[in-house]
Amino acid sequence: MNNEIIRIGHGSGGRLSRELINDIFLRYFNNATLKQLNDAASLSVQKGRIAFTTDSYVIDPIFFPGGDIGQLAVSGTVNDLCVSGAIPKFLSAGFIIEEGFSLINLEKIVASMAREAKKAGVEIVTGDTKVVRRGQVDKIFINTSGIGIIPEDRFHLSEKLDPAPGDKIIITGTLGDHSIAILSAREKIPLDEIILSDAEPLTDLVNNVLRKPEEVLFMRDITRGGLATVLVEICENLKFGIEIKEADIPVFQSVKSVCELYGFDPLYLANEGKIVMIVKTGSEQRILDRIKSYDPGNRAAIIGEITIEHPSKVVIKSIIGGRRVVDMLSGEMLPRIC
């Protein structure tokens, strides 16, 4: 029975830590590098540029419609690498676990991580586990850091953005699914149809889009702060403006309904499998077709463009025709969404 929960000793660095590594981590994260169990993984790289990113995942609940914290911890970090133009290669995994946490649940989470890593084409090559007493952390937090290789023809994606008026804004799918999935699980909202999180590694979708990297000027995954915050951040440093059309922004009806109930705006909701891109005018239809050929991109849409008007400002044209300036998120809509 004692073996079915996490004990303080599982984080000691001694015998129990070793058992946890052998029985769970190595069983699922099965690769030659991790197996060496060195304090640092030794990896081969080519001369050039690499992308390096980190994210801690503190989502609550840890199991939710469409995913779990493990799936999220892999796909979130993979997507940060993808949007910087990198091909994701290696992940680290740092676990902070509450004493008494179920080993069965830990195994489920680790299995999800292994499955998503395979899907994304990455290896989990190094890790760390800390265990703290009951009440000192809420169940389990996971940090993943990631390394990707940036192909030479994609270097511009991590450089200064320099779009021209008429360049188009594309999003790869519906807004708000992840946030509303978490909210409805947390608040037990009765829904006609279950809303699933969109958490998903987008390696294949991005690689397909970047077959002609020069057509794509910018990519970012739309996480905390939502589409509004990403666009405002971009726009602040531009000499042009951005205009988006509310009518063109895809949002599921069920998501809209929950938003109305809770007074949320989908523009500010976090997503975990959606990207916003700025692409050269003329290439937008071709790129849209490429995105749509992948399942997670089948509701992608062109939602706006770079404008000469209102420099450094994001303006949304509402369905009934009015225009208003969009600001970034202030405060927090939903804590522990990722």
Added chain:
Amino acid sequence: MNNEIIRIGHGSGGRLSRELINDIFLRYFNNATLKQLNDAASLSVQKGRIAFTTDSYVIDPIFFPGGDIGQLAVSGTVNDLCVSGAIPKFLSAGFIIEEGFSLINLEKIVASMAREAKKAGVEIVTGDTKVVRRGQVDKIFINTSGIGIIPEDRFHLSEKLDPAPGDKIIITGTLGDHSIAILSAREKIPLDEIILSDAEPLTDLVNNVLRKPEEVLFMRDITRGGLATVLVEICENLKFGIEIKEADIPVFQSVKSVCELYGFDPLYLANEGKIVMIVKTGSEQRILDRIKSYDPGNRAAIIGEITIEHPSKVVIKSIIGGRRVVDMLSGEMLPRIC
């Protein structure tokens, strides 16, 4: 007043997150890569091998004699890179902070991280901040992941260990300082002399030792599980044994006294600035001199050697002459020691 504590909005990805990044993180972690505030840092590397490591720091108390969680989070990860033969280059920093945490304390911690990073020759190039509600995390946890470059002549340090009988075991200083510093702070033990943590980045010391890398067969920092656990782990996969001499292992008298009081064995205590090495026989005095020429190494000692006897076992010769087999740590002596 509101501005003096961490609020949920500081982890939202919106306006308050941006303020925190500008007012604290960018002020201290001031480098061209981080300033770009991309989701992933873009870094140049040469063809060859890199080391990649991760650690989460959950130490309690967060300020302790000789250091704080920020100093530890940098030096711990830097040292993991050093012992793999890498020259530490880039760190990520992932913060998980409890709502209500003092901004002044956060600033102190971030200032420590910046100072240690400078000392260690690394840049903090990417980061993430999550804020959770009161009671969902104990004050602050920090994950750092690190990337180092492994020079070609050091590749062997991350490969299979292959020592010969007579090769020597060296430790770079006294055992147990960090653990006993934390314990005495936590338990408010009255001491004649204050014991300071040994947390310290060992980049310079290791680079000095590795001027002739072929003389050094193995290095590991002696953290959780202590010297005993590291040696047992190494020895399990060897066809030879290891013998160490208790009389040659440096331990401060004040550390010994607290150990006796609490029934601890310094062999199992975690350190944060100590390394154990296996070096070729004949080179030990030269290497010892190199270690001792650096301040954190001034109590380094040759403590034992590889033996033909008792293959795969670590044996300690006690001060009074007896011999006993050393096992790895089972259970946990001091939770949240790092």
